[in-house]
Amino acid sequence: xxxxxxxxxxxxxxxxxxxxxxxxxxxxxxxxxxxxxxxxxxxxxxxxxxxxxxxxxxxxxxxxxxxxxxxxxxxxxxxxxxxxxxxxxxxxxxxxxxxxxxxxxxxxxxxxxxxxxxxxxxxxxxxxxxxxxxxxxxxxxxxxxxxxxxxxxxxxxxxxxxxxxxxxxxxxxxxxxxxxxxxxxxxxxxxxxxxxxxxxxxxxxxxxxxxxxxxxxxxxxxxxxxxxxxxxxxxxxxxxxxxxxxxxxxxxxxxxxxxxxxxxx
Amino acid sequence: xxxxxxxxxxxxxxxxxxxxxxxxxxxxxxxxxxxxxxxxxxxxxxxxxxxxxxxxxxxxxxxxxxxxxxxxxxxxxxxxxxxxxxxxxxxxxxxxxxxxxxxxxxxxxxxxxxxxxxxxxxxxxxxxxxxxxxxxxxxxxxxxxxxxxxxxxxxxxxxxxxxxxxxxxxxxxxxxxxxxxxxxxxxxxxxxxxxxxxxxxxxxxxxxxxxxxxxxxxxxxxxxxxxxxxxxxxxxxxxxxxxxxxxxxxxxxxxxxxxxxxxxxxxxxxxxxxxxxxxxxxxxxxxxxxxxxxxxxxxxxxxxxxxxxxxxxxxxxxxxxxxxxxxxxxxxxxxxxxxxxxxxxxxxxxxxxxxxxxxxxxxxxxxxxxxxxxxxxxxxxxxxx
Ligand SMILES: Cc1cc2nc3c(=O)[nH]c(=O)nc-3n(C[C@H](O)[C@H](O)[C@H](O)COP(=O)(O)OP(=O)(O)OC[C@H]3O[C@@H](n4cnc5c(N)ncnc54)[C@H](O)[C@@H]3O)c2cc1C
Numbered sequence: 261x262x263x264x265x266x267x268x269x270x271x272x273x274x275x276x277x278x279x280x281x282x283x284x285x286x287x288x289x290x291x292x293x294x295x296x297x298x299x300x301x302x303x304x305x306x307x308x309x310x311x312x313x314x315x316x317x318x319x320x321x322x323x324x325x326x327x328x329x330x331x332x333x334x335x336x337x338x339x340x341x342x343x344x345x346x347x348x349x350x351x352x353x354x355x356x357x358x359x360x361x362x363x364x365x366x367x368x369x370x371x372x373x374x375x376x377x378x379x380x381x382x383x384x385x386x387x388x389x390x391x392x393x394x395x396x397x398x399x400x401x402x403x404x405x406x407x408x409x410x411x412x413x414x415x416x417x418x419x420x421x422x423x424x425x426x427x428x429x430x431x432x433x434x435x436x437x438x439x440x441x442x443x444x445x446x447x448x449x450x451x452x453x454x455x456x457x458x459x460x461x462x463x464x465x466x467x468x469x470x471x472x473x474x475x476x477x478x479x480x481x482x483x484x485x486x487x488x489x490x491x492x493x494x495x496x497x498x499x500x501x502x503x504x505x506x507x508x509x510x511x512x513x514x515x516x517x518x519x520x521x522x523x524x525x
Numbered sequence: 526x527x528x529x530x531x532x533x534x535x536x537x538x539x540x541x542x543x544x545x546x547x548x549x550x551x552x553x554x555x556x557x558x559x560x561x562x563x564x565x566x567x568x569x570x571x572x573x574x575x576x577x578x579x580x581x582x583x584x585x586x587x588x589x590x591x592x593x594x595x596x597x598x599x600x601x602x603x604x605x606x607x608x609x610x611x612x613x614x615x616x617x618x619x620x621x622x623x624x625x626x627x628x629x630x631x632x633x634x635x636x637x638x639x640x641x642x643x644x645x646x647x648x649x650x651x652x653x654x655x656x657x658x659x660x661x662x663x664x665x666x667x668x669x670x671x672x673x674x675x676x677x678x679x680x681x682x683x684x685x686x687x688x689x690x691x692x693x694x695x696x697x698x699x700x701x702x703x704x705x706x707x708x709x710x711x712x713x714x715x716x717x718x719x720x721x722x723x724x725x726x727x728x729x730x731x732x733x734x735x736x737x738x739x740x741x742x743x744x745x746x747x748x749x750x751x752x753x754x755x756x757x758x759x760x761x762x763x764x765x766x767x768x769x770x771x772x773x774x775x776x777x778x779x780x781x782x783x784x785x786x787x788x789x790x791x792x793x794x795x796x797x798x799x800x801x802x803x804x805x806x807x808x809x810x811x812x813x814x815x816x817x818x819x820x821x822x823x824x825x826x827x828x829x830x831x832x833x834x835x836x837x838x839x840x841x842x843x844x845x846x847x848x849x850x851x852x853x854x855x856x857x858x859x860x861x862x863x864x865x866x867x868x869x870x871x872x873x874x875x876x877x878x879x880x881x882x883x884x885x886x887x888x889x890x891x892x893x894x895x896x897x898x899x900x901x902x903x904x905x906x907x908x909x910x
Contacts, residue, residue, distance in 0.1 A: 447544050450574035450587055453536055 261314030261412055264371040265305045266361060266392070267298040267333060269326040270382040278490060294329045297377030297438075299445040302336050304404070304438045305375045306446065311410055314372075315339040319364050321349060321357060327461040334456040335448035342368065346465035351478030354387040360476050361388070362395035363469035370396075372412065374435040378403055389437035399434045405441035526817060528824050530596070537593050540573055541600035553605040556730035557876050562686055563608050563730050570601075570612055571641020579616055579623065584635035590831035591765060595772035595823055602776030603783070606880040607730030609776065611644070613769050614682035614731070617888075618645025620762040621691040621707050625750040630709065634689050643688035648678040648736055649759055656893050658693075658759065659702040663738060665694040670745050672696075672708060674738035677720070682887075684734025685719040688712060692736070693755045705755030709747040716741030727879035763888060764837050765830065767845035770888050771823040774848030777884070778816045781852075781859035781877045785809060788863050788872075805862055812855045819848030839901035846894040849884035856881040 271290045279286050294302075305316045318333035320326050321344040330341030344364045352360065365371060374396075376389035386402070393400035401417050405425060409416035412432065419426040420439050430436065466473055473479060498514075500507040516523035530538065548569050556563055570576060578593045580586025587593070594616060601609035619638045622630055622645075637643035654660040663676025674694055681690075690710040697704035710717055720735030749758055786809055789800035799805050826844035830837050856878040860867035867874045885891045 447540065447548070447569050447573040449572060450537060450540060450577070452574075453540065454533065457532075 261308065261312040261373065262371045263305045263308060263314060263316045264365055264368065264374045265298070265301050265316060265318045265333070265338065266374065266376045266388070267301065267318055267320050267329050268295040268377075268380045268382075269293070269320060269322050269329045270295045270380055273381045292325070292328065294332050295377055295380045295382075297379055297381070297440075299336075299377075300438050300440055300442050301375045301377045302333060302338065303445040304436075304442045305373075306337055307443060308373070308375075308410060312412060317342060317368060317371075319344060319361065319368070321345070321352070321360050321364070323350075324463075327463070330461045331456040331459055332448070334459050335452040336446065337449055337452045341459070341461050343461050343463040344465075344469070345463050346467075346476075348466045348471075348473040348479075349477045351481065352476060353481035353483035354383070354385050354391055355482050356476050356478075356480035357388055358391035358395045359480060360466075360469065360471065361392050363471050364464065365392070365396060367464060367469055370433065372432050373415075374398070374433075376435070376437045378437045378439050386437070389435060393435035396435070399430055400436065401428050401430050401434070402437045404436045404438045406443075526820075528820075533589075534593060534596055537575075537578065537589070538596040538600055541575060541597040542603075544569055544573060544575075545600050545604035549601065549604040549608050553608070553730070554870070554873065554876065556605070556607060558729075558870075560724060560729040562732050563605075563611060566608050567611060567641060567644065574639075575612070576615060576641035577639035580619065580635050580639035581623075584631055584639060586635070586639040590827070591768055592824060592827035592831055595768055595827045598769050599772040599776035599779075599820075599823075602773040603780040605730060606773055606777050606877075606884070607728040609773055610682060610728050610731040610883070611686070613766070613773065614647065615645045615687070616769065617647040617762065617766050618683065618687060618689060618691050620765050621647070621749055621758045622689075622709065624761055624765070625707070625754065625758050627746075629746070630749070634709065638689065644683050644686050645689045645691070646681055646683035646687035647762065648681045648684075648690055648692045650679050650681070651677065652679045656890060659705075659756065661693065661695060661705065663692070663694040664698070665696050665706060665708060667696070667745065671742050672745060672748065674708070674710070674716070674741040674743065676738050678736040678738075680723065680733050681736050682731055682733055684732060684736055685722060686732045690736065691749065691758075692738075693759055694738075696752045696755075700753065702756050703753050705759075706752045707749040707755045707758040708743060709749065710736075710738075710741065710743060714741055714743050726882060727876070728883050760838075764841045767841045767888060767894075768823050768827045768830065770884055771819065771826070771844040771846075771848040774845075774850075774852035774881075774884050775816060775820045775823055777877055777881055778812070778819065778848070778852040778855035781856045781874055782809070782812050782816060784872070784874050784877075785812070785859040785862040788866070792863075792866075799862070808858050808862060812858055815851040816848075816855065819851045822847055839898050842889075842894040842897040842901075845888065846891050846898070849881075850891060852881045852884055 269292050272293045276290050277286045316338040317340040318338045319342045320329050327343045344360055349360055379386035401419055403420040404417045405420040406418045415430045417428050419428050500510050515521045575597055577586035578589045582588040598609055598613050622634050638645050651661050665672045665674050692708050692710050695704055696706040716739045718737045720737050723733040789805055790798055792799045823844050826840045859874040860878050863874055866872050
């Protein structure tokens, strides 16, 4: 089984702050980490490799320092990595990102399975996984929370839904995006970390991938960011006093009054 | 303090710290309360390669030594000694194979121990034989291509959880201490069973159980080294492992100091944080000083052992004795500094105090360590005359 995992370097959002003037993320001095959802993608790939054998390649698109996340992935036990990096890729929206990633997957000779995290915590679009599948004309299942059956030819997956889950059969080659329930990421391993220290991350740019600079990066993006702003916290607040029973009864009255719930006998 | 660790040693320390912080700390109270063996933690430590630290690379390990082992044990102990005991006891069971096993024995057992897939255990103590190890009764009789083991072992860490047991038994009673031998026993061996699991004051996440050998038949090639080498195997094993118990003391005491100092900074009485009272600050100062002294002793001893030195009995005993006495004192004082809060299960220090006691008892009580040191001094000063 040949598995490709897509991972992204993101600012550690637990510590990120907004610039009050421009409303953009203040990235300076904020540590970069592997997108937390991508750790679940790595874990899923490692578990599948344990069962089915084969090799895992981690790919990331980003500036040269994004090579760090490839090294981290090596520390977790993936076999190889690829950094997709070029000035021309800067400012890419999800459309342009999937263009570059699709070319990178083809550059690697394709895969039996591509695994992505459900979304990145900086952009929060959840579009790159499904978009990449579309670009590569692969069947896909998003929000995978586990599997019931795995083989080289197909996977029977559980897809997380708001109200329970679906069971879906995915023929391979295909693409999945995974959610947290797929399994707690294992710790990195000492042997992996030692290998990562010496690992030279292979890198490819637009030219090696045969991409026209006009199709990638800002030039190849269709998204235009008009304005970024923090939503105003608004609405009225009402504090209810009295005992819990009294306050509870009052809440019900108010909800009925506001026609949020139906009143009844 | 910078102990000038290599990059690799720092990596081991940091990874053990990460697992202790992220995996062990959040569940230590629950493991303690339920007296539950930490299977998930053991699995994570295996995935992180931490069970391979002292195993040579040719057997799937990392080829590290005593210092690397101490660094990992210290960090795990800072979070939970119940978990670190289960971890370290696997090395205690592995050392006899590592030090005295044949190539075949090493090939058969060490890779699974290194990966964490198999836990090891070491069985010497019996109901009537603790400090006086030479008085053990369990015997092994050669019969054709087999040994038949009869007797039982008491309070064996990882009992019932381990996949490999190294067991010391008497093969020739007439030879006294030179009549003991060490064997490898597997859980599936006919006549072997695990008895009662003990309920304990501390390190409640660790499993402590009785091992029963009821005419237990094992192939003769399970003998480690030669007949008669049993106590040599045991003593050389303890020489290697005792700094690890010292490291448990250092880590545990550090964990207690972390809690006590943080509490003393935020707890206010008489309008001031209690750390501003000299009586409290001096307690913390003594705690920190003794912990650092213990750490320095453990690291220095571990480095000395790793240099290949032979005369390690005395320093090995010192490196177990001092930091574990410090751990008992520091954890007791941590409870004192937290006052009533420290006595409650809502705070981790009462568990730390309960956990500390075992470090003064197992792998040779601290009285026995003093005996070892005293005997060595007697010899040394006898020679100088
Ligand atoms: C939780 C736990 C886990 C353990 N795990 C293992 C294990 O994995 N494998 C294993 O083989 N054993 C294990 N043990 C056994 C442990 O090593 C023994 O408890 C220890 O060696 C002391 O023996 P004892 O308890 O019989 O005490 P005793 O030897 O009966 O000693 C009682 C007291 O007398 C003192 N004393 C005895 N002789 C002398 C002397 N000559 N001079 C001065 N004082 C002396 C002791 O210091 C102690 O204070 C474990 C014990 C416990 C409690």
